[in-house]
Amino acid sequence: MSEKREQLENIATDAVQRGGLHNLSFRTLADRVGVKSSSVHYYFPEKSHLAAALIARYSADFAAALQAINADKKGVIKKLDAFVKIFEDAVSNEKFCLCGMMAAEVESLDEANRTALGTYFQHTEDWLTDVISEGQPNGDLKPRAIARTLLSGMEGAILLDRVNGQRHYLKAQRDLIRVLISN
Numbered sequence: 001m002s003e004k005r006e007q008l009e010n011i012a013t014d015a016v017q018r019g020g021l022h023n024l025s026f027r028t029l030a031d032r033v034g035v036k037s038s039s040v041h042y043y044f045p046e047k048s049h050l051a052a053a054l055i056a057r058y059s060a061d062f063a064a065a066l067q068a069i070n071a072d073k074k075g076v077i078k079k080l081d082a083f084v085k086i087f088e089d090a091v092s093n094e095k096f097c098l099c100g101m102m103a104a105e106v107e108s109l110d111e112a113n114r115t116a117l118g119t120y121f122q123h124t125e126d127w128l129t130d131v132i133s134e135g136q137p138n139g140d141l142k143p144r145a146i147a148r149t150l151l152s153g154m155e156g157a158i159l160l161d162r163v164n165g166q167r168h169y170l171k172a173q174r175d176l177i178r179v180l181i182s183n
Contacts, residue, residue: 002043004033004035004039004043005043007033008029008033008040008043008044009053009054011029011032011033012024012029012050012054013054013057013058013098014095015028015029015032016054016101016102017090017095017096017097017101018094018095018096020101020102020104020105021047021050021051021054021101021102021105021108021109022105022108026041026044026047026050048109048110048112048113051102051109051110051113052112052113052116054102055098055102055113055116055117055120056116058099058120059116059119059123062086062099062120062124063123065086066083066124066127069083070131075135076131076134076135076181077135077177077178077181079134080128080131080132080150080177081174081177083128083131083154084154084170084173084174084177087154087157087158087170087173088167088170090158091158091161091162091167091170094162096158096159096162097154097158099117099120099121100155100158100159102117103121103155121151124151125144125147125148125151126147128146128147128150128151129143129144129146129147132146132147132150132181135181135182136182137180137182138179138181138182139180141180146180146181149176149180150173150176150177150180153173153176154170154173156169157170157172157173
């Protein structure tokens, strides 16, 4: 990947995580990188191409973070705490999950990008299901149902915690993990 393309993706990722894809213009992106907007169009002919690149990169980075959690952490609760920390770090940096932010704008995305978002969320749900299956779910909920609850809860928690600048909702997710799963 060229250095300029990587710089464009870095700045675009940050901008989308803070304000959404809809609010990002190629002209603003070009100004922030210090190039002409035609240079942005060279790498990303349309906004859908930029969205695809950002989703692919974020998905790969997130998958790598989940693999690192698997490699570094022992026990279900520690793995899930590390998962929550990913979202806490985003809030600390005044950001959203990039794919969560794009999901909020799904109606403006083309079919390929909608599919890519669905794949990101499915992989994340699958990872959570696998981790939860390592423990002992409390009650009648199956690991997949708990994974769906946690994933949707995390995406909502990050949104609500950004509103009030606190981590009350993310903390509630962490507490919910301890109620739903025994290590």
